[in-house]
Amino acid sequence: RSGEEIVGHVHSGPQIDERLAFGRSGHIYDLFVSDRYRRSGAGKLLLSASLEELKRSSYLTVTANTYRLGAGWRLLKSDGFEEKKICFSVGRTHHVADRRLEVMRGIREDLRSVFFEISSSPEVLRSQLSMTPSELFFTLNETLDSGGRILICRRDEKAVGILIYSVFEDLMTYNLLGYIELVFVMPHFRGKGVAKKLLSFATNDLSGEGVDETFFECVFDSDYQNWSKAVGMSEFSILLEKSLQQ
Known part of the structure; x- marks a missing residue:
């Protein structure tokens, strides 16, 4: 006052x-x-x-x-305060990738089939998503229980990438918005357009439901941040954090 x-x-x-x-x-x-x-x-x-x-x-x-x-x-x-996470937004995207890549809707078994690969490097999960494998598995299962969707990218009948996304309602505008919970590509297939192909499928699918904007959050200054910029996402907000134990 x-x-x-x-x-x-x-x-x-x-x-x-x-x-x-x-x-x-x-x-x-x-x-x-x-x-x-x-x-x-x-x-x-x-x-x-x-x-x-x-x-x-x-x-x-x-x-x-x-x-x-x-x-x-x-x-x-x-x-x-120091930067902890960064949030990006993206609209509908279109990407023409390797014709041998095929994206299809997945089921929970598809998540289980690639989760061993995802969780095999706990230090990578911590540095990229700020989670442990058990925290990630809990979050993804809860997302799927709430209507989240799985996309699987295959090449020669082998799963080489996965993307999990969901839809939520903006409490202020009541607009439908998309959220990417996870995007993961098998190490040997990175840099080959797999993640872009998955993102393109997801944003086009969401666009058909009236979703004009989709969000993705990752650890600040991580590989995911670099990927988000590379595929044309726009920086939306930053989460900063401070310890109160001083």
């Missing part, structure tokens, strides 16, 4: 989905300062108060979403 005038507010609390969180994790959902009071320190004051409240509530870490180089990003970076 400035006198009787409310000049800004902050909304923070527990992460909505703490299934995969290591310990208690808080999240800053919204931080707003009126135009005339920006650059006056009001944002920093609100952020500081929010962090202290979360720390008193025994949260170990806190996260916040924003976009790169904006006022929120600069505020969070100045307070010690």
